[in-house]
Amino acid sequence: MTKPAMRHCSTLVLAVLLSGLPHCTASAHHAFSPVYDESRTVQIKGTLTEFRLVNPHAMMAIDVVDGKGKHVTWTVEMAGLLSLSRQGWTNNTVSIGGQLTVTGNPTHTGSPRIFFTRIVLANGTELIAPGDGDRSAIEEQRRERARQRNQQK
Numbered sequence: 788m789t790k791p792a793m794r795h796c797s798t799l800v801l802a803v804l805l806s807g808l809p810h811c812t813a814s815a816h817h818a819f820s821p822v823y824d825e826s827r828t829v830q831i832k833g834t835l836t837e838f839r840l841v842n843p844h845a846m847m848a849i850d851v852v853d854g855k856g857k858h859v860t861w862t863v864e865m866a867g868l869l870s871l872s873r874q875g876w877t878n879n880t881v882s883i884g885g886q887l888t889v890t891g892n893p894t895h896t897g898s899p900r901i902f903f904t905r906i907v908l909a910n911g912t913e914l915i916a917p918g919d920g921d922r923s924a925i926e927e928q929r930r931e932r933a934r935q936r937n938q939q940k
Contacts, residue, residue, distance in 0.1 A: 823892040823902045831861050831901065832888045840878050842867040847881070849889065851899075862900040863889050870917040885909055 833851035847863035891901035
């Protein structure tokens with residue numbers, strides 16, 4: 788291989804390798820497990836005081852009255868605008884002042900913060916995290932294909 792061709796190949800390889808860096812850096816700050824405990828879930832009930840449907844993570848603030856009658860503001864972290872909007876979420880999906888029950892993964896530190904997996908509105912409407920809904924739909928499709936294969940035998 789000639790020197791110019793070798794230099795071109797080296798440049799191309801370097802460009803390909805470097806193109807992966809921004810993605811790695813961006814996804815590093817979204818790490819779930821250092822903050823949230825995936826092995827546990829908690830449930831909170833309260834009044835929605837703030838909702839921001841934004842990227843990289845949508846956020847809610849919920850006023851919860853604890854067992855001693857003290858008001859505690861819980862932060863609920865969620866998937867971002869793009870993931871939630873694919874499930875039909877808008878700025879009007881939840882209403883400020885509305886009562887809701889949120890189930891999610893708590894922090895490792897016990898702070899009043901969770902990553903939502905499920906929300907039940909006062910009217911009984913259930914909203915699930917995008918990943919959970921996707922996994923459920925995929926699992927249901929897998930079961931249906933298995934049923935069809937078994938019926939063909």
